[in-house]
Amino acid sequence: MKVWxxxxxxxxxxxQTLDLELEHRPSEEEAAQRLRPRLFPVTHELDLNDLEGRTQEPTVKTxxxxxxxxxxxxVEAS
Known part of the structure; x- marks a missing residue:
């Protein structure tokens, strides 16, 4: 696994920085999905239905x- x-x-x-272990480089949406529960644990539980499917990268936008x-x-960690 690579560290990003x-x-x-x-x-x-x-x-700030956050290190993630993934096989591939995460997209901004994947990174946002990993950041949100760490930064805002309560809002992580909220449903993004109003944006899902209607906008690209709903987590990044939110x-x-x-x-x-x-x-x-x-970036890949060295």
Missing amino acids: TISFLDKEGVQ LKEQNAVQIISI
Whole structure:
């Protein structure tokens, strides 16, 4: 398994990182789905039905618009 480092701006605008172990490079949506339960455990339980299927990357959009969290980069850890 490879280790991928997700760099993101948290709700205070501070750059943070999270390491994920995956075989392939995660998309921004996959990274957002992994970030959300760690950053917002309660909202992770909420249903995104209003966005699912109607917009691309609903988790990325929700994190950015409602929680001010933005993914900056996804790179393989060295």
